[in-house]
Amino acid sequence: MSAVLEGLLAKRSELSKELSALDAGIAAYRRALVPTKSAAVQVNGTRPTMSLAARKKLSLLAKARWAKKRKEDKK
Numbered sequence: 001m002s003a004v005l006e007g008l009l010a011k012r013s014e015l016s017k018e019l020s021a022l023d024a025g026i027a028a029y030r031r032a033l034v035p036t037k038s039a040a041v042q043v044n045g046t047r048p049t050m051s052l053a054a055r056k057k058l059s060l061l062a063k064a065r066w067a068k069k070r071k072e073d074k075k
Helices: 002-033 037-044 052-074
Strands: none
16 A cells, blocks of 8 residues: 555655646746836837827927027026
């Protein structure tokens, strides 16, 4: 009877190791499929791309700042 029990316990241990390996593989595969924002930043080494509307808004703000500075410098 103890030989049967030992065999079952050994089989259980083997299956537990296989299950752990499968879980690790699934987790790695999921990480590879689902990109995160930090992964997007790391791909090209810069910030994520800005929309055209955001670029235009920043451009207009910068132009307004420079116009104000030029106006102050004239005085």
